[in-house]
Amino acid sequence: MILRALLLLLLLALPARAERVVAGISADNIGITAAFDGSSILIFGAVKRDAPEPEGPLGVIVTLEGPPQKVTVRRKTREMGIWVNSDKMVIDSVPSFYAVASSAPLDRILSPETDATERISVPVAVEAYAGPLGRSDGRPFAEALLRLREGSGAYSVLERSVTLAADTLFRADFDLPANLIEGDYTARMYLLREGKVIDQTWAPIKVRRIGLERFTYVLSREQPLAYGLLSLGLAIFAGWAAAAAFRLIRNS
Incomplete structure (x- = not known):
């Protein structure tokens, strides 16, 4: 009840617009102690409408992005029966953590053109951070980075994990790993129709030791x-x- 009342107050304070998203987070500060073994965060929101709801399905995407960091990706080759590092590539800036939650499969609510513009999906967001890799064989290194971070849970896609009630209220839950990196995180919330973003908002989250x-x-x-x-x-x-x-x- 308190959450619903808070959302209603925020909706009343917004200027007129066809459809607009208003959102909040359960905690905007996370403390890392010696006993820290992970955490979770709730991102919730509502849709304000000043006109009848348009036809067609409404999509909601929520992303949680960690501070950028410099990484080195190494290629291993087998020589005389032993795996050794044969080549490496330094990528100056990629998100240390990136999670995408959606109310439906991404390919149903997010068009490739919108993804390229807004940089929402994991591969597009990482490529936007990394920029031109500066070498013709850079693609395998970028793909290897994605595989490694998806395997460790640093990058994740959580399709159908956003709960959308009556096309008005939504919530998304994210689990944060124990090896969370200190820095400034950003939560972004997108409303979509016909594959296009019709409104978005964001909220900062500070992670500190x-x-x-x-x-x-x-x-x-x-x-x-x-x-x-x-x-x-x-x-x-x-x-x-x-x-x-x-x-x-x-x-x-």
């Missing part, structure tokens, strides 16, 4: 020498404590 996890991360990046000495000291202390405990048990 907190507590001891934050302290050790900053220390390792900004003062690597101090971090190394601290790690060495902790290792020595742990070894001494274990030896002392063993002697105490043996003598008791």
Whole structure:
């Protein structure tokens, strides 16, 4: 009830338009601690209409995109019975995380032309970030990156996972992995008819390390020498404590 009331208030505050999307998220800040083992986030919304609903099906797509990062993709070849790295390619910028959820199969609600313009699907979004790969054999490296990240869950397509009620209210649930990267994430919500985007909105999500996890991360990046000495000291202390405990048990 509270969620529905909030959506109604937001709808009343919007200017007139045929169909417009208004949306919210369950949390706009996610903290990563030493015990962080993943999380989930709910993205919800509603459609405001100032005229009778147009004919034809309504489509909803929700994307969740992580901060860009530089990656190196290596090609392995078998030489004398051993797999070795034979070639590599550095891609300067690709999303660290990218998930696409939709109310129906993408090929039914998203046209290739709209996808090329809005850069919604996983392959198109990644290619838009990577830009020209700069070499004639770059395509296999990009395809390998997609396979690897889809296999690890960093990239995903969740067709039919957006719940759309009475062509008015929608929700999408995303599971976030334990190896989530710190940075600024972006949730985007699209309304589509006849394969075209008729409205869209977005919301930021901040993912930050907190507590001891934050302290050790900053220390390792900004003062690597101090971090190394601290790690060495902790290792020595742990070894001494274990030896002392063993002697105490043996003598008791």
